Amino acid sequence: MSKHLIAADHLKRALDGRQPKIGIILGSGLGDLADQIEDPVYLPYDQIENFPMSTVAGHSGRFVIGSLGGQQVICMQGRLHSYEGFDYSDLALPIRAMRAVGVEMLFISNAAGSMTTEMPQGSLMVISDHVNWSGFNPLIGANDDNVGPRFVDMGNAYDRDLRAQLHEVAGGMGVVLHEGVYFWYTGPNFETPAEIRAFRMLGADAVGMSTVPECIAAVHCGMKVVAVSAITNLAAGMDVTQTLSHEHTLAQSATISDRFCRLVTAFVAAQG
Structure with a gap:
């Protein structure tokens, strides 16, 4: 049996008859949203056979199942990153498992660096598209036709209708929501100033070390995707007084967390 189907069996047992249509992936420092899920059921990754374990600070490493904004959700409180040494196919594993139990829409979040001064530290950005030059x-590898097609269209990877809904929700709450292109940088080192200058010329607005493989996997298996970056810093070389670190990322994410949680909860509620 495929690893994602084994994981799906564990999820089905934890769901105990619930049928969530919404999946959520929480980025660095944004795990507080999972603590707001009502009637939670927890499924730690280490209780799932052959499931990779998240090793990064700020990622709890578990599924949280319950109700958010009146909707049933499956939330990943802690994601997997390529720089942790996982096979790239493993990054698709949790997404495919969620799809196998009926999830239709995936909300992805991350902490990211801004490459434009018009979107400073503390901003929220909905992702309109991405650049993957990794x-x-x-x-x-071998394609599983039961999961998705060999070749998949990415022309509307970050669903335009869901983005419009998110902007509408943000506007109604008075939350400023930028929109831009996300550049996937594998890490784990932060980018160099020269790399940032190159990424900006390629049309990117923010940079981070996640999200893109998850989006690709989700679109491949038929999910709609919407994604938000919490801007924790200006990218390398844009603020010479700032030294980038994961500790800084977590600290800045914490200052954005409340606004992020309110936005996501209201958006999820609007899907009813």
Whole structure:
């Protein structure tokens, strides 16, 4: 049996008859949203056979199942990153498992660096598109036609209708929501100033070390995707007084967390 189907069996047992249509992936420092899920059921990754374990500070490493904004959700409180040494196919595993138990829409979040001064530290950005020049892709290898097609269209990877809904919700709450292109940088080192200058010329607005493989995997298996970046810093070279670190990322994410949680909860509620 495929690893994602084994994981799906564990999820089904934890769901105990619930049928969530919404999946959520929480980025660095944004795990507080999972603590707001009502009637939670927890499924730690280490209780799932052959499931990779998140090793990064700020990522709890568990599924949280319950109600958010009146809707049933499956939330990943802690994600997997390529720089942790996982096979790229493993990055698709939790997404495919969620799809196998009926999830239709995936909300992805991350902490990111801004490459434009018009979107400073503390901003929220809905992702309109991404750039993947990493040379890696979670779909490389044998294709499982039961999961998705060999070749998949990415022209509307970050669903335009869901983005419009998110802007409408943000506007109604008085939350400023930027929109831009996300550049996937595998890490774990932060980018160099020269790399940031190159990424900006390629049309990117924010940079981070996640999200893109998850989006690709979700679109491949038929999910609609919406994604938000919490801007924790200006990218390398844009503020010479600032030294980038994961500790800084977590600290700045914490200052954005309340606004992020309110926005996501209201958006999820609007899906009813």
